[in-house]
Amino acid sequence: MNVLAFTLLTGIGATLVMDLWGLVRARLFGIPAADYAMVGRWLGHxxxxxxxxxAIxxxxxxxxxxxxxxxxxxxTGIAYAALLTGIWGSDWIxxxxxxxxxxxxxxxxxxPFLLMQPGMGAGIAASRTPRPNAARFHSLLNxxxxxxxLYLAAVTISLFLQA
Structure with a gap:
């Protein structure tokens, strides 16, 4: 598999893991999943x-x-996977x-701390939210x-290629 395909699949897989976590988090802790329509609104403006x-x-x-x-x-998930494969290269792949x-x-x-949250009205590192430290913790956890x-997707792809 070439580097581009590996990177695309790794980025998509990692983003999917994050989205599945959002669903689990919503069920377990009652924290709503991210509303990416608001990201689209921000970008659309x-x-x-x-x-x-x-306030977006x-x-x-x-x-x-x-x-x-x-x-x-x-x-964005794919871009971050490209950052990973670009820095650590074929050895990591x-x-x-x-x-x-x-x-x-x-x-x-x-x-999110320096671009998205300030741009969408939440302030730097969620400083303008009702519970900034909780928002920061959840961003960091996400x-x-x-x-x-990224790791699980890459390992899964590697295992699939070896089969």
Whole structure:
């Protein structure tokens, strides 16, 4: 399998693991799953020159925001998988290990803390939310789960290729 196909499948698999975690988290802890339509709304306003909102839920709806948001979510997962395979290279692809996957997964917390949350009205690192520390913890946990997903997806792909 070539690097591009491996990276695509790893990113999709890791993002799927994170989404499944969101469903489990919602059932176990009553925490709603992420609403990627709001990400789509945020992104949909950017071509119009609007990059920051007081509260994205109060911004005007954007045509196709759900599709935009979910597409961006999975494309971001693929981009982070590309970061992982780009840094650790063919050695990691041949022999996936959890350390690099967790480093990338947890390291990507910078994107929501410094870009998405401020742009969508939640402030830097969710500082404008009702419970910032809880929001930060859940963001960190979600990104750690994504890192675990990078590892699990890569191992699964490797096992499939060996069969």
């Amino acid at each position: 950017m071509p119009r020159g609007r990059f920051r909102h007081g 839920s109060r911004a005007a709806a954007v045509t196709g925001e759900t599709l935009i948001g979910w597409s961006a979510h999975y494309l 041949s022999h996936p290990s959890i350390g690099p996957a967790l480093i990338v997964g947890i390291g990507t917390i910078a994107a 990104h750690a789960i994504f890192g675990l997903g």
